[in-house]
Amino acid sequence: MSDIFELEQRDPDNYRKETRKNTLILMAIFIVLGMGLATLSVSLFGHPEGNNFVWNVAGVLAGFILTTLIFKKILWYQPWMNASVYGWTLKRCLMRVTNIMHHVEAGVERNDITAIKLLRFYHLGLMQMHRLEGNDGGVSELQKPAEKLLEKIEALELDPQQTRFNPAWVDEVKETEKQRIS
Numbered sequence: 001m002s003d004i005f006e007l008e009q010r011d012p013d014n015y016r017k018e019t020r021k022n023t024l025i026l027m028a029i030f031i032v033l034g035m036g037l038a039t040l041s042v043s044l045f046g047h048p049e050g051n052n053f054v055w056n057v058a059g060v061l062a063g064f065i066l067t068t069l070i071f072k073k074i075l076w077y078q079p080w081m082n083a084s085v086y087g088w089t090l091k092r093c094l095m096r097v098t099n100i101m102h103h104v105e106a107g108v109e110r111n112d113i114t115a116i117k118l119l120r121f122y123h124l125g126l127m128q129m130h131r132l133e134g135n136d137g138g139v140s141e142l143q144k145p146a147e148k149l150l151e152k153i154e155a156l157e158l159d160p161q162q163t164r165f166n167p168a169w170v171d172e173v174k175e176t177e178k179q180r181i182s
Contacts, residue, residue, distance in 0.1 A: 005093050007121075007128055007163040008086065015132045018083035026071060034063030087132065090125055093165045097122040100170055103177040108149065111156060112176060114169050119149055120162035 038059030046052035075081055097104060097118050104122070107115025123146040130138035153160050 004167075005089055005165040007090070007125060010083070010086070010128070010132060012132050012134060015083050015087070016134065018080075019087060022081055022084040026067070026075070029070060030063060030067040033066050034060040037063045037066070087129070090129055093167075094122060094125050094129065096167065096170050097165075100174055103173050106177055106180075107173050108152070110180075111152075112173070113156075113158065114176070115173050116149070116153060116156070116158065117162050118165075118169050118173060120153060120160065121165050123149060124161075124163060125165070 036059075038056045041055040041059035041062070042052045046055045076085060104115045104118050108119050123142055127139050127142050127146070130136070130142070150160055
């Protein structure tokens with residue numbers, strides 16, 4: 001993931017509808033391929049009087065692998081998959097920040113601008129993800145930490161609308177923290 005990610009305004013109801021539809025399509029592809037390849041492997045390699053469990057599993061595994069390849073090579077780039085791709089990419093960005101959260105929080109305490117930008121993006125992105133998924137409790141849990149950070153942002157006269165995620169910031173915050181500790 002090397003590109004800058006930008007938060008987009010999304011309708012939560014439409015997002016959930018589209019991602020459910022995409023999930024059902026992907027499940028249908030897997031079911032057809034898994035069952036079809038399991039049946040094919042049993043009919044080609046199985047024994048009528050024997051246990052064909054291994055051939056069933058091999059067919060289902062082949063169906064899973066083929067479904068994954070179809071998803072990554074074809075479906076991912078289809079316009080109707082946009083909501084799912086957006087959600088997945090947002091979650092990956094949030095996870096990258098989560099993985100270095102101890103560095104981010106230490107940087108925020110030291111008024112490191114990059115760490116502050118990362119944490120603000122994290123708060124905004126996580127709130128959006130909670131809204132898109134219909135998790136109002138998650139949004140309310142974030143209110144106090146987000147307000148505390150917003151006060152710091154205003155005191156430092158920074159832009160509070162941090163809707164972009166630059167992956168280079170993760171490396172920068174980690175490197176700054178390593179240098180500080182050394």
